Amino acid sequence: MKILHTAISAQKISLGLRKKNKIIGFVPTMGYLHEGHLSLIKTARKKADTVFVSIFVNPLQFGPQEDLAKYPRDFKRDEKFCREAGVNFIFYPNVKEMYPENYSTYVNVENITEKLEGEIRPDHFRGVATVVLKLLNIVQPHFAVFGQKDAQQACVIKKMVEDLNVNTKIIVCPTVREKGGLAMSSRNTYLSLEQRKDAAYLFKALEYAKRKIQTENYNRDIDFLKSQMTKLIKSRSTVTKIDYISFNDNRTLAEIDSLKNIENKEILVSLAVRFSNLRLIDNIIIKR
Ligand code: PAF
Secondary structure (H helix, E strand, O other), X not given: OEEEOOHHHHHHHHHHHHHOOOOEEEEEEOXXXXXXXXXXXXXXXXXXXEEEEEEOOOHHHOOOOOOOOOOOOOXXXXXXXXXHOOOOEXXXXXXXXXXXXXXXXXXOOOOOOOOOHHHHOOOHHHHHHHHHHHHHHHHOOOEEEEEOOOHHHHHHHHHHHHHOOOOOEEEEEOOOEOOOOOEOOHHHHXXXXXXXXXXXXXXXXXXXXXXXXXXXXXXXXXXXXXXXHHHHHHOOOOOOEEEEEEEEEOOOOOEOOOOXXXXXXXXXXXXXXXXXXXXXXXXXXXXX
């Protein structure tokens, strides 16, 4: 396994591999890897000749009040993790390499970035889309793998790749969960024991919605489902705020406010909940 620090070195290697008809799979990350990342790497490992992982905590996608400085980092641990998972190259640039002093180009994916996470984190997806497009141009992968846990991010990246004719296939893998149902996240490391137990209720609320929606002829309105989910989550003492519980079309992210006439659709139910300073997101896709 090789560690590459510059865009030009990663690009040269990729172009060389492409000339030899090697399939390149890519997993972009911000490091502090966990089982969720491992499942993405495993998917890439199965389908590719060469697997690239990038580790870069992207300052552009953090708001001024967010946890950029505190975001967990441990490169040695990540390196070991990648080696054991069969990764061939880690792209590990510093901030100057990605955003030199005169940097001035940004990617804005309109319409689907203003709602849900975008409402609370206004420039977040501009930062995500910009760094992902840069990483795809650097690594030049045949496919890139992302997690369903960041559902809106996956939609935004798919839309960007489609709109800008990027020659990379986007693969989205299911969310990996802890035993109690809590979605794996690097930020879970900040949860106290009590908060961790309560955080498992996010998935219980999502499963409740799924059970109800998949019940034949279930026609109660979405507001009723939202209020039941809110009750369940608020029953946990360490929950400080629910930012949103939302029902959307999984492809367009158009809001769904009634189950009437919804057939053959994938409904994305997503939520964001605060536990003091920590904010967790989760989602489930329901076929109806
Ligand atoms: O999902 C993440 O870890 C990040 O948003 C990504 C895609 C690596 C971009 O920084």
